[in-house]
Amino acid sequence: MSYLLSALMATALLCSQAFGKxxxxxxxxxxxxxxxxxxxxxxxxxxxxxxxxxxxxxxxxxxxxxxxxxxxxxxxxxxxxxxxxxxxxxxxxxxxxxxxxxxxxxxxxxxxxxxxxxxxxxxxxxxxxxxxxxxxxxxxxxxxxxxxxxxxxxHFSAEEAGLQTFYFLLLLAYFVSSCIYVRPLYQALRKGGPMHTVLKVLTAALALQGFSAFCNFIHMARYSRDGVGIPLMDSLAKFWDMVAQVSVLYTLLSLCVSWTLSRGRKPQSRPLQWEQSPASTAVAVGGVVTQGVLLLWEQYSASGSQHHSYHSHQSLAGILLIALRVTLALLLASVLYQIISTERSTLKRDFYICFAKGCFLWFLCHPLLVLTSAIVNEHQRDKVVTIGVVLCQSIAMVILYQLFLSRSLYWEVSSLSSVSLPLTMSRTGQRGRY
CATH class of the missing domain: 2.60.120 (Jelly Rolls)
Known part of the structure; x- marks a missing residue:
């Protein structure tokens, strides 16, 4: 993964340009x-x-x-x-x-x-x-x-107007949320548990999305004054966003594939842990590499357009990216349907359903927004796609975050006991805390 991220960063910094007014x-x-x-x-x-x-x-x-x-x-x-x-x-x-x-x-x-x-x-x-x-x-x-x-x-063209305000409000929301949740999140990460790796990856992805929003805001603040902006900040914003996307993709694919492969061999006393195997790693890495290549291709194809068109996906690479996201969403739907249809525990089934909502929002928001943007005015399409994708992916991250963070005690206790979840939680006297 480190080699892939290094290649992503080098190519993004070399190929990306900011064409100002x-x-x-x-x-x-x-x-x-x-x-x-x-x-x-x-x-x-x-x-x-x-x-x-x-x-x-x-x-x-x-x-x-x-x-x-x-x-x-x-x-x-x-x-x-x-x-x-x-x-x-x-x-x-x-x-x-x-x-x-x-x-x-x-x-x-x-x-x-x-x-x-x-x-x-x-x-x-x-x-x-x-x-x-x-x-x-x-x-x-x-x-x-x-x-x-x-x-x-x-200096902003009509199709760019309002993006600076959007990134300012997004940064404000990140700042307020971090002030509220940084302490309980730090305690949850220190506590560890079976889902510790997932929480670390989600935390890193959220931080990268915050860095991307910050770089975009800095670039546009300068752009509004001189019509050029800071090309390095524009490149870094795209890079952090690409890294966040491939990180989340790797996590979601690893979880779904490992859960599917492990259901036949893992005892019920150790449910839903992220266990890497050669098969799950190969599927996850293959999906990440494919998306990374398409993201770089899309970035190269859009190097002569405006800075906000990174999400517009009007080139062949963008169409392939949309097809990849739809394909992965169908793959995850198939995997999760098999798990949910055979799961007897209501709590575990609810967990999988909430997890599916976060996954589908992450993968399908982009294709749906691109289709929806066709009915709005031409100068609003890029803004609708850009703002919609950023908000939907942030909401998907919050859904996954709350899901794994709120159930962390369940996964920690159930990994050590073979009794049912309600009895386990009532015996530990911790139900009211979570």
């Missing part, structure tokens, strides 16, 4: 000719007071080359089939670049609208013209929506 780069005549206009960025404007600011380091060279910044709203499907000259003439706004700074106000948008920014110059549509060997133009483009005061200072 302060875009810095080079205007290149060769690229503009090849692409029929050099693509700069996309931005979704909403409401009033939208603004585009373009800053140049060499305005005299830009004027000599007849450099232009072109803005297009709602690019249609016929875009790729247009000729170079037709594409340039369809621009809603054409900004002639001849000064150090140019400001362009975006008219009021009745609904959130995606605007595309392209660069072109006198050589873009002249395939026979020789491009002189001059230096490239260094530029900085700022794209701004109106903030709460109506001023164009908000």
């Amino acid at each position: 302060t875009v810095t780069g080079l205007f290149k005549s060769e690229v503009a000719r090849l692409q029929k206009g050099q693509f700069i960025t996309n931005f979704m404007y909403q409401g009033d007071a939208g603004l585009v600011v373009c800053q140049l380091d060499n305005p005299s060279l830009a004027a000599e080359m007849e450099s232009r910044l072109l803005l297009y709203p709602n690019v249609d499907e016929d875009w790729v089939n247009l000729s170079c000259s037709e594409r340039l003439t369809r621009a809603e706004f054409t900004i002639s670049l001849s000064q150090e700074e140019h400001n362009q106000t975006i008219p009021r948008q009745s609904s959130p609208t995606v605007w595309k920014a392209l660069y072109a110059d006198r050589y873009t549509c002249q395939d026979a013209a020789v491009i002189p060997s001059h230096g490239d133009l260094t530029f900085t483009v700022l794209l701004l929506n109106a903030d709460s005061a109506g001023n164009p200072l908000e």
